Amino acid sequence: MSDDSRPSPPAGSPTARTAAVIPAAGRGVRLGPGAPKALRALGGTPMLIHAVRAMAASRAVSLVVVVAPPEGAAEVRSLLDAHALPERTDFLVVPGGQSRQESVKIGLDALPPGHDIVLVHDAARPLVPVDTVDAVIEAVRDGAPAVVPALPLADTVKQVEPAGTPGEPEPVVATPERSLLRAVQTPQGFDRATLVRAHETVTGEVTDDAGMVEQLGLSVVAVPGHEEAFKVTRPLDLVLAEAVLARRRLNDGF
Ligand SMILES: Nc1ccn([C@@H]2O[C@H](COP(=O)(O)OP(=O)(O)OP(=O)(O)O)[C@@H](O)[C@H]2O)c(=O)n1
Ligand SMILES: C[C@](O)(CO)[C@H](O)COP(=O)(O)O
Numbered sequence: 001m002s003d004d005s006r007p008s009p010p011a012g013s014p015t016a017r018t019a020a021v022i023p024a025a026g027r028g029v030r031l032g033p034g035a036p037k038a039l040r041a042l043g044g045t046p047m048l049i050h051a052v053r054a055m056a057a058s059r060a061v062s063l064v065v066v067v068a069p070p071e072g073a074a075e076v077r078s079l080l081d082a083h084a085l086p087e088r089t090d091f092l093v094v095p096g097g098q099s100r101q102e103s104v105k106i107g108l109d110a111l112p113p114g115h116d117i118v119l120v121h122d123a124a125r126p127l128v129p130v131d132t133v134d135a136v137i138e139a140v141r142d143g144a145p146a147v148v149p150a151l152p153l154a155d156t157v158k159q160v161e162p163a164g165t166p167g168e169p170e171p172v173v174a175t176p177e178r179s180l181l182r183a184v185q186t187p188q189g190f191d192r193a194t195l196v197r198a199h200e201t202v203t204g205e206v207t208d209d210a211g212m213v214e215q216l217g218l219s220v221v222a223v224p225g226h227e228e229a230f231k232v233t234r235p236l237d238l239v240l241a242e243a244v245l246a247r248r249r250l251n252d253g254f
Helices: 047-056 070-082 100-109 130-141 192-201 209-215 235-252
Strands: 018-023 061-068 090-095 117-120 146-152 172-174 182-184 188-191 221-224
Touching: 018 047, 018 100, 047 061, 047 070, 047 130, 061 070, 061 100, 070 090, 090 100, 100 117, 100 192, 117 130, 117 192, 130 146, 130 188, 130 221, 146 209, 188 192, 188 209, 192 209
Parallel strands: 018 061, 018 117, 061 090, 146 221
Antiparallel strands: 117 188, 146 182, 146 188
């Protein structure tokens, strides 16, 4: 276990310690029936374990807090014990909440003192490369209160008047300038005090944590994301994730 009694350096310090919160308490309704999404297998290993390894792969990350499905916290603890994980990293498991936002808040509340940079990473993004994780941490160390990995869009995006009934035609009302848009991934990185303040202050629904920081009027910066950091949301995403993992294993020779 690490010593949390020593005074912690600020997030901008090169020695600031980083913790990762992994919200993993969702059901995965869009993926279809089965176990909670984070516990479903990818290449024979639960998706959550891939996500935990992806965070722990960064030498900067000294603590990973897993926010487990409420009824699955004991199972998650056993899974962490059963899989090889870096010894330099500590792990905590807490039961999650009703929404992603609530689960992240629970994870944040469980963080011990001494970690001044916090990453929030979806369990549903099991294949994010360590270089992306490190780029996010570096941007927080460089002074950004909130950092998102992001990619340009391949498709043109339309704003519509949503139809009341699914499948009904929807009037298009605008075509935002695509070159100004980015698809945002995780891990998102934060100066801890900023993220805590955002979660204590913002009450409306948001779809990502950086959005809460934007609502505080603070700046959020985007760094390059990675194609392999995609979110496993629908069945086809799982097919893609299996293919990416198989290619990695082939390249690594096992
Ligand atoms: N109450 C919730 C809901 C979601 N999440 C987590 O937030 C991440 C991103 O959410 P998403 O991909 O939407 O997962 P689900 O909510 O499980 O998916 P769905 O909406 O299809 O049910 C996932 O790692 C998920 O486990 C969470 O910790 N607690
Ligand atoms: C946080 C996120 O992954 C950034 O793209 C995304 O907003 C989560 O959305 P979801 O609807 O909870 O999957």
